Amino acid sequence: MNTINITLPDGSVRQYPHGVTSMQIAQSISEGLARNVLSATVNGEVWDATRPINGDASLKLHTWNDKEGKATYWHSSAHLMAEALEALFPGVKFGIGPAIDNGYYYDVDTGDTTLTPADLPRIEEKMMELAKNKNSYIRREVSKADAIAYFTDKGDEYKLELLEGLEDGQITFYTQGNFTDLCRGPHIPDTSSIKAVKLMNLAGAYWRGDEKRKQMTRIYGITFPKSKELTDYLELLEEAKKRDHRKLGAELELFMFSDKVGQGLPIWLPKGTQLRERLQNFLRAEQEKLGYQMVVTPHIGSKTLYVTSGHYAKYGADSFQPIHTPKEGEEFLLKPMNCPHHCEIFGHRPRSYKELPLRIGEFGTVYRYEQSGELHGLSRVRGFTQDDAHIFCTVEQVKGEFLNVLELTQMVIRKMGFDNFTAQISLRDPGKPEKYIGSEENWNAAEAAIIEATKEVDMETTTVLGEAAFYGPKLDFMIKDALGRSWQLGTIQVDYNLPERFGLEYIGSDNQAHRPVMIHRAPFGSMERFISILIEHTAGKFPLWLTPDQFALLPISDRLVPYCESVKAELARHDIRGFIDERAESIGRKIRDTELKRVPYMLIIGDKEAENGQISVRRQGQGDLGTMDISDFITRFTAEL
RNA sequence: GCCAGAUUAGCUCAGUCGGUAGAGCGGCUGUUUCGUAAUCAGCAGGUCGCGGGUUCGAGUCCCGUGUCUGGCUCCA
Numbered sequence: 001m002n003t004i005n006i007t008l009p010d011g012s013v014r015q016y017p018h019g020v021t022s023m024q025i026a027q028s029i030s031e032g033l034a035r036n037v038l039s040a041t042v043n044g045e046v047w048d049a050t051r052p053i054n055g056d057a058s059l060k061l062h063t064w065n066d067k068e069g070k071a072t073y074w075h076s077s078a079h080l081m082a083e084a085l086e087a088l089f090p091g092v093k094f095g096i097g098p099a100i101d102n103g104y105y106y107d108v109d110t111g112d113t114t115l116t117p118a119d120l121p122r123i124e125e126k127m128m129e130l131a132k133n134k135n136s137y138i139r140r141e142v143s144k145a146d147a148i149a150y151f152t153d154k155g156d157e158y159k160l161e162l163l164e165g166l167e168d169g170q171i172t173f174y175t176q177g178n179f180t181d182l183c184r185g186p187h188i189p190d191t192s193s194i195k196a197v198k199l200m201n202l203a204g205a206y207w208r209g210d211e212k213r214k215q216m217t218r219i220y221g222i223t224f225p226k227s228k229e230l231t232d233y234l235e236l237l238e239e240a241k242k243r244d245h246r247k248l249g250a251e252l253e254l255f256m257f258s259d260k261v262g263q264g265l266p267i268w269l270p271k272g273t274q275l276r277e278r279l280q281n282f283l284r285a286e287q288e289k290l291g292y293q294m295v296v297t298p299h300i301g302s303k304t305l306y307v308t309s310g311h312y313a314k315y316g317a318d319s320f321q322p323i324h325t326p327k328e329g330e331e332f333l334l335k336p337m338n339c340p341h342h343c344e345i346f347g348h349r350p351r352s353y354k355e356l357p358l359r360i361g362e363f364g365t366v367y368r369y370e371q372s373g374e375l376h377g378l379s380r381v382r383g384f385t386q387d388d389a390h391i392f393c394t395v396e397q398v399k400g401e402f403l404n405v406l407e408l409t410q411m412v413i414r415k416m417g418f419d420n421f422t423a424q425i426s427l428r429d430p431g432k433p434e435k436y437i438g439s440e441e442n443w444n445a446a447e448a449a450i451i452e453a454t455k456e457v458d459m460e461t462t463t464v465l466g467e468a469a470f471y472g473p474k475l476d477f478m479i480k481d482a483l484g485r486s487w488q489l490g491t492i493q494v495d496y497n498l499p500e501r502f503g504l505e506y507i508g509s510d511n512q513a514h515r516p517v518m519i520h521r522a523p524f525g526s527m528e529r530f531i532s533i534l535i536e537h538t539a540g541k542f543p544l545w546l547t548p549d550q551f552a553l554l555p556i557s558d559r560l561v562p563y564c565e566s567v568k569a570e571l572a573r574h575d576i577r578g579f580i581d582e583r584a585e586s587i588g589r590k591i592r593d594t595e596l597k598r599v600p601y602m603l604i605i606g607d608k609e610a611e612n613g614q615i616s617v618r619r620q621g622q623g624d625l626g627t628m629d630i631s632d633f634i635t636r637f638t639a640e641l
Numbered sequence: 642g643c644c645a646g647a648u649u650a651g652c653u654c655a656g657u658c659g660g661u662a663g664a665g666c667g668g669c670u671g672u673u674u675c676g677u678a679a680u681c682a683g684c685a686g687g688u689c690g691c692g693g694g695u696u697c698g699a700g701u702c703c704c705g706u707g708u709c710u711g712g713c714u715c716c717a
Binding site: 035105114115116117177200201203204205208210211215216217218220232239250257259263310311314315318319336337339364368370372373374375376380469484520554555556558559560563584586587588589590592593595596602604606607608616620624 | 642644645652672678680686710711712714715716717
C-alpha cells in the first residue's frame with residue numbers, strides 16, 4: 001500500500017502517500033496553514049508536524065490559536081532557552097522544562113554560579129539570536145544505553161535520573177542547533193517562528209517537587225510569534241499589577257497588616273469593614289431566605305473536640321499549638337474550622353427526621369498555621385472568616401441541598417458582577433475503594449446527586465476522578481475575573497465521617513436511629529479571599545450597592561457646605577450614603593482625589609445648583625453627566641443598584 | 642519551611658570609591674473660595690527593619706535575624 005487515509009476534523013477523508021507529514025498535509029490544504037502549523041494531533045496523540053505518518057490516521061492540525069499549538073510552541077521555546085543557557089553558562093545541567101498555561105519554565109542547575117535577574121536580558125538576546133538561525137527541531141529515537149552514555153558523558157545527573165524511569169525503545173532525543181535534550185516531544189518545525197521572548201522571573205524549585213531534594217533554579221519565560229503579542233501580554237500583566245488587591249487595599253484604606261500583630265493576620269480598616277459587613281449581611285439575608293439558621297461559636301475549642309473530629313491527629317502537629325491554662329491539664333486550640341462546633345449543636349439534643357435538612361450557618365473566624373512563605377495579602381492568611389454552613393440531612397436530600405447551594409452561589413456571583421462561573425466535581429478513584437469511608441450505596445447516591453444537581457442548574461463542570469476527600473465527594477467553584485484569570489472560590493463537600501465520629505443521630509419516621517449525612521459548604525471560601533478576588537476583578541470599583549461610599553459631595557466653595565448637608569440628608573432618606581469633601585481645595589483637586597478613591601458618584605455643587613435645588617453629577621471613570629434634580633439622580637441611582 | 646531578591650520619611654523612590662541623609666507625593670501651617678483629574682508658599686518628618694561584627698569612620702562591607710516580593714512545597 002502506497003497511500004494512507006487521513007481523516008480531518010470535519011470528517012472528510014483524504015489520501016496521501018505513506019510517510020506523509022502533517023506539514024505536507026497542511027501544505028496541500030493551503031500555504032498559509034502550512035506556515036502556521038506548529039504540531040498536530042495524530043490518532044489522539046500530539047506529534048511533531050514534521051513526523052512521518054505511516055498508516056491511516058485521524059489528524060488535527062495545531063496552530064498558535066489552539067491550546068496544543070501554544071503548548072508545543074512554548075515547550076520548544078524552553079529548549080531554545082536551554083540552548084542559550086548552555087552557550088552562556090557551559091556545564092549547566094537541566095531538570096525538566098515543560099510548557100505551562102502562560103509560557104514555559106526550565107529547571108536548571110548552574111553549579112556554583114547563581115543566576116540573577118540581571119542575567120535574563122542576556123539570555124533573551126541569545127535566544128533571539130539562536131531563533132534567527134531557523135534551526136529545525138530534529139527527533140531521534142535512541143536506545144537507553146546510548147541515552148545513558150550521552151548524559152553520563154555530559155555529566156547531567158538529572159537527565160540520568162529521568163532516564164531511569166523510562167523504558168528502552170521509547171526514548172527520544174530532540175536536537176535543535178547545538179542543543180540536544182531527552183524529550184518526548186512534540187516540537188515545532190523550527191525556531192524561526194519564535195519572534196519575541198521575555199524571561200519573567202527566577203525562582204527556586206525542588207527537583208521533582210520534593211522538598212527534601214536539591215533546589216534548582218526555575219526560569220520562567222514566555223515567547224510569542226509576534227512582538228505585538230508580547231507587548232499586549234506585558235500590558236495585561238501591568239494591568240494586573242495595578243489591580244493587585246494588596247496595593248488597592250492600602251490605597252483605598254480597606255485593610256492593613258502589622259508586624260506587631262503578626263504576619264498573615266489582616267486588620268480591617270473602617271472602609272474595608274463597611275464593605276465586608278455589607279457583603280456579609282447580604283449573604284446572611286440570602287441564606288436565611290433559604291432556610292439557614294445562623295449561629296455563633298467560640299474562637300477556641302477544647303483539644304478534645306478536635307481529637308474527636310480526627311483533625312488533631314491529622315493536622316495537630318502542623319497547627320497553632322494548644323493554649324494552656326493556669327490550671328494544669330486544660331488545653332484549647334484556636335478553631336481551625338467550624339464543623340466540630342456545629343456537630344455539637346446538632347448533637348446537643350435528640351433530633352427528628354422532621355428537622356432535616358438542618359442548615360447551621362456561621363460567619364466563623366478560624367485560624368490556621370499556614371507556612372510563612374505561603375502568606376499572600378488577603379488571599380492566604382492565618383486568620384479568616386468562612387461563609388460557612390453545615391447541612392445535616394438524609395442521603396435522599398443531598399441532591400436538593402446541592403441544588404440549593406448551587407443556585408445561591410450562582411445568584412450571588414452574578415450580583416457581584418462575575419459572569420464566568422464553573423465547577424469541578426471531585427469523585428472517588430473507582431479503582432481504590434479501600435481509600436474511602438462510607439458505604440458504596442451512599443457514595444453512589446451522593447456522586448449521582450452532585451452530577452444531577454449541576455446539570456439541573458446548567459452549570460459548566462469538569463469531573464476529576466480520585467480527587468474526592470476520603471470522607472466524601474466534593475465540588476469546587478471556580479470563577480474567571482475581568483482579566484481572564486481563574487480563581488478558586490469555595491467548596492461543597494459531602495461528609496460521612498464526622499457524623500460517625502461525633503455519633504450523630506436522628507430518629508426517623510420508623511422510630512429508629514439513623515446517621516445523618518453532613519454537607520460542608522462555604523461557597524465563597526472566606527470573606528478575605530473573596531474580597532481579594534472582588535478587588536482585583538473590579539479594580540476597586542465595587543458594585544454600587546456594596547461600595548463603602550456611594551457619593552462624594554464636592555462644594556466649589558465653603559459657603560455651599562450647608563446646601564451640601566441638605567442634599568446629603570435628602571439622599572440618606574433614600575439609603576444613599578456618602579460624604580462631603582469640605583477641604584479648602586480647588587474643585588479640580590477634589591475631583592481628582594475622589595476619582596482615585598473610586599467613589600462612584602461625584603456631586604459637584606456650585607452656586608447655580610444651590611439656587612436651583614439641583615446637583616451636578618459626575619460618574620467615576622465616565623466624566624460629567626450634567627446637572628439634574630436630586631429626584632432624577634435618585635431615580636438614576638436606584639435603577640443602577 | 643525551602644530558594645532567590647528586596648528592605649532608606651506615611652507612600653513611591655534616589656543616595657557615586659565607606660566620610661555622618663535627599664526628592665516628589667502625602668501631612669501640618671498659612672494662602673487660594675475656585676465649575677469637572679493636582680492653587681501657591683513655608684515647615685515638620687528618618688536609631689537607613691532589628692541585633693552583632695570589620696573600620697578612625699558603615700545606609701553602603703561581613704554575620705545573624707524580622708518582614709515583604711516572586712516561586713517551590715503545603716492548604717482541614
